[in-house]
Amino acid sequence: MSQKTSRFSKLDASVLEAQIRCGTEWPIGLVDAIAEAHRTTVQNVIERQRVLRST
Numbered sequence: 001m002s003q004k005t006s007r008f009s010k011l012d013a014s015v016l017e018a019q020i021r022c023g024t025e026w027p028i029g030l031v032d033a034i035a036e037a038h039r040t041t042v043q044n045v046i047e048r049q050r051v052l053r054s055t
Contacts, residue, residue, distance in 0.1 A: 011038045
């Protein structure tokens with residue numbers, strides 16, 4: 001479980017960094033690059049982006 005939590009916190013850090021740098025208009029391919037770097041799906045990145053934006 002802690003490995004999953006760690007993976008989410010690293011993904012969250014990347015998503016937050018992208019939001020700080022790019023705002024709501026992310027460059028084409030950024031979501032794909034984040035997903036690939038974190039070995040997850042594009043859908044997971046988009047979901048984390050949505051969740052983090054609402055907090």
